[in-house]
Amino acid sequence: METIGADIIIQILREEGVDVIFGYPGANTLPIHDRLINSEVRHYLMRHEQAAAHAADGYARATGKVGVCIATSGPGATNLVTGIATAFMDSTPMVALTAQVSTSLLGQDAFQETDIIGITLPITKHSYQVHDVNNLAATLRQAFELAKTGRPGPVLVDLPRDILSSKCPAAEEKAAPALKANYKTEEDREQLEMIAKTLNQSERPILIIGGGVKLSNAFLLVRELIEKAKIPFVTTMMGIGSVDSINGYNLGLIGTHGNELANSMVHQCDFILAIGTRFSDRSTALIEEFAPLAKIAQIDIDPTSIGKSIKINLPYVGDIRDALTALLPLIDAKEKSEWLQRIQSERDAITGKVADTGCGLAGDFIRMVQEAMPVETTVTADVGLNQIWTVRTWQARSPRSLITSGGMGTMGFSLPAAIGAKIGTPERAVVAITGDGGFYMNIQELATISYYNLPIKIVVINNGHLGMIRQIQDLFYNARFNTIELGSKVDFVAVARGFGIPGSRIAVDKDPQAGIEAMVKADGPYLLEAVVDPENYVYPIIPPGCSNIEMMYDRLD
Amino acid sequence: MLKKAREQEQTISILVNNQPGVLSRVGGVFGRHGYNIKSLCVAETTNRDVSRITLTSESDPDFTEKIKKQLDKLVDVIEVSDVSGQSYIQRELMLIGLTVKEGAYSDILRAIELFGCRIVTMTPDYFILELTGQPDETAAFLKFFQSFGVEEINRTGSIAIERTKPQRRI
DSSP states (O other): OOHHHHHHHHHHHHHOOOEEEEEEOOGGGHHHHHHHHHHOOEEOOSSSSHHHHHHHHHHHHSSOEEEEEEEEHHHHHHHHHHHHHHHHHTOOOOOEEEOOOOGGGSSOOOTTTTHHHHHHHSSEEEEEEEEGGGGGGHHHHHHHHHHHHHSSSEEEEEEHHHHHOOOOOOOOOOOOOOOOOOGGGOOOOOHHHHHHHHHHHHHSSEEEOOHHHHHTTTTHHHHHHHHTOOOOOOOOGEEETTSSOTTTTEEESSSSTTOOOHHHHHHOOOOEEEEEEOHHHHBBBSSGGTTOOOOOOOOOOGGGGGGGGSSSSEEESSOOHHHHHHGGGSSSSOOHHHHHHHHHHHHHHHHHHSOSSSSSHHHHHHHHHHHSSSSSEEEEEEEHHHHHHHHHHOOOOOTTTTEEESOOOOTTTTHHHHHHHHHHTTTTTEEEEEEHHHHTTTTTTTHHHHTOOOEEEEEEEEOSHHHHHHHHHHHHTOOOOOOOOOOSSOOHHHHHTTTTTTTTEETTTTTTHHHHHHHHHHSSOOEEEEETTTTOOOSBOOTTTOOOTOOBSSSTT | OOOOOEEEEEEEEEEOOOTTHHHHHHHHHHTTTTOOEEEEEEEEEETTEEEEEEEEEETTTHEEEEEEEHHHHSTTTEEEOSSSSSSSEEEEEEEEEEOOOOOOOHHHHHHHHHOOOEEEEEEEEEEEEEEEEEHHHHHHHHHHHHHHHHEEEEEEOEEEEEESSOOOOO
């Protein structure tokens, strides 16, 4: 067979170490799908392109490698959009390949033509449309390099059909073209010394751990910093699991759905060292009242993340690993401080005040699920109440073990992301937690799970409602409920059975243990439907427009 | 969200790869952050692979710093410079269609001489004038001629060049 553009794609995928892609074929992708037959790249056929993008995202988050998805031109490409945006918001390294109509037809509104470059402009790190097969290899190499360099993110490569089938020589072996200089940063020694000095002198310091710690694989260094400086830490939703809960130091999740202790101590601290977080509105709530007493130092690889929403006293642009390696020797080793004692007494006071996790029986149920599963389990959480219940109760014991759409808040993410996570880390057990609302959004992926017999445990927490929206209507719209009821007529266990997946239904207030045991014992995939009360909300909650310490504990507040 | 403030005019010069679609990436950064582009000029540089975009926007004081960082992130952007300062020469070309009313003839001719602009073409009651100048000169010119009956204007927007020999070779 003569070498064509499609062969170059396979060649570069292999060169980049890609052995799995998630996709959906169409007439314009066929040159690639044809050449996949004899390649070492496995193609997982999803049941919707959106799920292909989420699966590639879940794969990347679980493995730390670049996730790859492929879709055909037109509707195939537009269906990727939500998945690409999700990856963009959470900085997932991803390469999205889209087929395009032939170059001679571009701009003619040809069948299944769409300007996917234009559509994805604000949600990709960069994008390319290849017009010459001789540039294909270099473009793809650069796409992979870009996806994983600096602040990672999705890169889209649009591939006109004639380019895919053009004859060409095999790509020469060579390194990716050099990226522009401002993706690399030089160490700013003086600034690190200032950060160290301020931290050493502070009396009430707090570390905020964001998603960047995962992206830069800086877990051990962050842990070392915590232990040396005896500095308590909070995490953003993306930072959960970066450091396992060191007794006494982990104050929990900050932000609008965070733990009271975390929010309260951030409000009282005199110094914040923020690592790999962009201070999103979900983390800070009302920005004007966020950490009013604190000087803030921020370490981030993306210059635009520094001081985007909040004034930073000590900014540092650079890779977290490099920065912490240089910073650690400058930090004084400390003894336990008055500050840690104060935190302990607040912790005791809060434990006395709030009886449970703030997540009710649903939270208890998720704890039971985790206890029944192996320690080496990855959980994917969807969006809505089920997400908050999960991130507040699941004890993430390793950095990549809790996967959720934090920035974009994409309903329907957890099921396809679990597929990617399972395929990327087959040695780990995978649980997909979703609400009934999010489950509907990618319910077709039950077919993918069933077809490939992926042993994913699917937990559908069913309250018959869009629970989080219901809570907001209940608390902040005078309980004027509207457009939130999904009803109880659908039998999810029967639906699963229809897809070839066994399952059972339990109620969290009866005996959930039996259902959990059946799920854990099942060899292959299993669906557990867990019925909860629609008034099982999340508390405390920060009302819209309020600061992080104005927490509501129930609707009477 | 459209920025309300009309504090200051900021002119920046952006060196970019001379490729299709680059302008929409640059423009998108402004639009997404709620900044309106007041004028825009794009042309090739001495290196045909590189274009220079000169762009003026009205914005708040944080603008240049934030937008520069966002533009710097674009793969096709090579360099961003703030050219509002003294180290740059700025010019704008303006064409004006002017109705010449009875009795105003000699005043107009005097003003043309005063501003150092040129009559490109004329009929007894309609002149087309051409003026090149710094942004404040073109603004003053326009304000002055407004009283005579400006029918139409078209302007290039600012272009700028470093006053001294540049360090960078592109």
